[in-house]
Amino acid sequence: MSQVTIESVLQEERVFEPPAELAAGARIGSMAAYRELVERIEADPDAFWGEQAREQLHWFEPFHTVLDWSNPPFARWFEGGTTNLAYNCLDRHLDGPRAEKTALIWEGEPGDSRHFTYRDLHGEVCRAANALKALGIGKGDLVALYMPMVPEAAIAMLACARIGAPHSVVFGGFSAEALRDRLIDGGVKAVITADGGFRKDKPVALKPAVDRALADGACPTVEHVLVVRRTEQPTAMEPGRDRWWHELVEVQSADCPAEPMASEDRLFVLYTSGSTGKPKGVVHTTAGYNLWAHLTFQWIFDLRDDDVHWCTADVGWITGHSYIVYGPLSNGATTVMYEGAPRPSKPGAFWEVIEKHKVTLFYTAPTAIRAFMKSGREVPDHYDMSTLRILGTVGEPINPEAWMWYREVIGHGRCPIIDTWWQTETGGVMISPLPGATPTKPGSATLPLPGIAADVVDNEGHSVGVDEGGYLAVRRPWPGMMRTVHGDPERFRRSYWEHITGDDGRPLYFAGDGARRDADGYYWVMGRVDDVISVSGHRLGSMEIESALVSHPAVAEAAVVGRPDDLKGEGIVAFVTLQAGVDGSEALGVELRRHVGTEIGPIARPDEIRFSDALPKTRSGKIMRRILRALAAGEEVSGDTSTLEDRSVLDALRV
């Protein structure tokens, strides 16, 4: 863990109270109500979570134990109970008028759109679930999804949940190599994909990447590939392995009972980057995740029955899982899914979607907001966005300028800004304002949600003082927490629970972020303290990019660091030493960037490659990233450099 510095501490004095009319009808409508709820939970957390689980979810069999924390860090929630996430998202909304309510609005990039009522979506999911069964896929079989943002992605996720087959969604922007690694690590039985998707006004093929991932028997566990037709590009199909979705799914019956799943049965695996090794498969289980996605969605957006919610994330990330699909549908809300992104031909694409579908709750990333700022307020000013009630942000720290712009230009000062801190590992939001209760400050995620025992601590697990930097940690289990790393429970313990121990000898959950807390107890998240780089809110491990670079024959050694970037939050700088006899030309730099794109995906391409004869190392051979980070940012190298093995390396790198 690197040292937390709080040079970036902001002297932010602005405070915005929740709008009175919003507070008046809110579920949690004042700070007094928030504090009362916090106190009630603190008095008996298990009683509260048990009550919420009983009230908010449908159970086939009731649970007998709320939490078993006898073997930390392996928590077991709601033991004895059986439930089904797809049932909670669909079937229970079918008795009564909600059956005809719009569940999913899908907006395609070329402007085509589809609406699904809860009844429609239920039928589609049942058919897809029966199709999976027809392929011999059942409870416990891992199914990978490698898809564009089409409704079938959400339908496939729900179909997997319905039959108890855990899904592993792989972001469609990852390369064939990255997909292959995830298929192998998971032991995946079937892949659901599409011929392609639309990006920047053009069809982009996806299925060939699946073919490359599976080539030469690289993934022997994969038996089936189901292909959604989206772009109608010519697509090679391998007989016996590949089937068209429309041929197989449409002939199925729309009747498929939801499989009763034990609370702790696996729901999904989602790969994310850490500071060491390959991406890890974060495992979430059925009931705890369902409750957390459900409850947090209700709380942070102060959900009303007529809300139209739009989260701009991709379903390949946890934000898409929890706040496009599961949180909204479990609550019976209307959720919007958008295939496109703003692009030069359509800079107002997002605002057009908001106007067209009368979106009330909007959830996006700081990177997107910063890009909108750059193209000026004239673009959003053209659209009628008066339906908006609440504006959320997620994924990276939001700078106060972007926060204020979001509030003024998009929200016209009417909508609370909800800066939500959380992670793939936490399942759902952990620290966030409650729109009807919490006064907000630009750049702060404000306060932990009720029941979340967050803290800012030092290496020994002691809470640090006001405005002192420390590590963001969580002292007590919560229902949505990840349960393990797929295939590697020790890595789960090592990565998250061994860094910090509390006074009571119990391990604390270490999030990997640095934070400080101000005099009002507000959290200011300062970013990662490990070697994870956040590019446009996408999480990448330095080591993954380094491995990709050294897999190129010209490269001897590589060290990758992040550097501040006005638009993307962080950019990637790679320091590369080459094999003897190879020259660091501009062309080689271009080739290495392309190579990283092929190995991982375009988001991992370094912004800059610096060739050097050697890298700064300690006497024991460890690369001193602190020095490289300073060099990449164009800063003076400060602090102790006495452990540096060869000081001349530093001088060479500086030029």
Ligand code: PRX
């Ligand atoms: O560094 C924090 C940052 O994103 C990391 C989690 O990334 P991921 O698992 O990909 O999930 C992103 C979406 C939940 C965190 O460790 N992060 C997320 N939200 C915020 C944030 N940093 C500052 N402020 C936030 N609101």
